[in-house]
Amino acid sequence: MVTIQWDALLAEQFDMYYIDQNGEKVRPYIIHRTSMGCYERTLAWLIEKYAGKFPTWLCAEQVRVLPISDKYEDYAQDVCRELKKAGIDATVDSRSEKIGFKIREARLDKLPYMLVVGQQEEAEHTVSVRSRFAGDEGARTLERFIADITEEIRNKTIREELAAEENKS
Numbered sequence: 001m002v003t004i005q006w007d008a009l010l011a012e013q014f015d016m017y018y019i020d021q022n023g024e025k026v027r028p029y030i031i032h033r034t035s036m037g038c039y040e041r042t043l044a045w046l047i048e049k050y051a052g053k054f055p056t057w058l059c060a061e062q063v064r065v066l067p068i069s070d071k072y073e074d075y076a077q078d079v080c081r082e083l084k085k086a087g088i089d090a091t092v093d094s095r096s097e098k099i100g101f102k103i104r105e106a107r108l109d110k111l112p113y114m115l116v117v118g119q120q121e122e123a124e125h126t127v128s129v130r131s132r133f134a135g136d137e138g139a140r141t142l143e144r145f146i147a148d149i150t151e152e153i154r155n156k157t158i159r160e161e162l163a164a165e166e167n168k169s
Contacts, residue, residue, distance in 0.1 A: 004033045053132065053161070056112040057153040063090040064111050065127075066102045068118035070094075075122040079115060079142060086146045088153070107132060112159075113149065133159040 010030040011017070017025040046054070056062050063083055067076040076092045083090035093102045099116065106114045115127040120139075127145055129137040140148075152159070 004031065006031050053110045054112075055156065055158045056149065057156045059112055060089060061091055061109070061111055062088050062149065062153070063113040063115060064102075064106045064109075065090060065092045065115045065117060066099060066106065067092070067094065068099045068116060070096060072117050072119070072122055076117050079117060079127060082142055083146065086150055088146070088149055103130065115145070131159075133161050135162065 007030040010032075011027045016030075017027055020026045046058070050058075065076045065080050065083075067073045073092070073094050076094070080090045080092045093106070095102070103114060103116070110132065112132055114130040116130060117127055121127055124139075126139045126141050128139050129145060131137055151157075
């Protein structure tokens with residue numbers, strides 16, 4: 001898509017002018033075209049602004065559920081279903097990998113939230129919340145997590161990330 005735009009400030013910014021038929025200096029109107037449309041430019045601006053770490057409400061994958069072993073995959077799938085019912089974009093990492101590896105990959109993928117589930121979480125119907133904002137946020141009920149994240153999404157909250165050394169937990 002090609003976009004044609006009129007720019008009222010560019011001529012002034014570059015101190016551009018021409019001499020009209022009366023011999024007077026006149027600021028020109030600048031018309032320029034771009035091969036990237038407004039959607040593409042907006043997306044490029046967002047990627048640059050957030051360095052790929054989009055706010056939760058803007059992420060294609062908002063939560064990744066990480067079972068600590070294959071034994072807890074059914075519970076992880078149940079958690080994911082509940083998240084999706086609430087309108088949250090979630091997936092389950094059901095690979096037979098160590099939990100540390102799954103967490104590291106989710107962090108590299110710049111996901112806002114990871115929910116670690118195992119024996120204790122299944123027994124208590126909770127999730128262990130990890131975020132790229134604060135690291136290990138502790139366990140909470142699934143209902144409480146859903147309420148918190150849906151409020152964050154609805155309000156378009158932009159959470160600040162802690163410094164890297166504070167976020168290692």
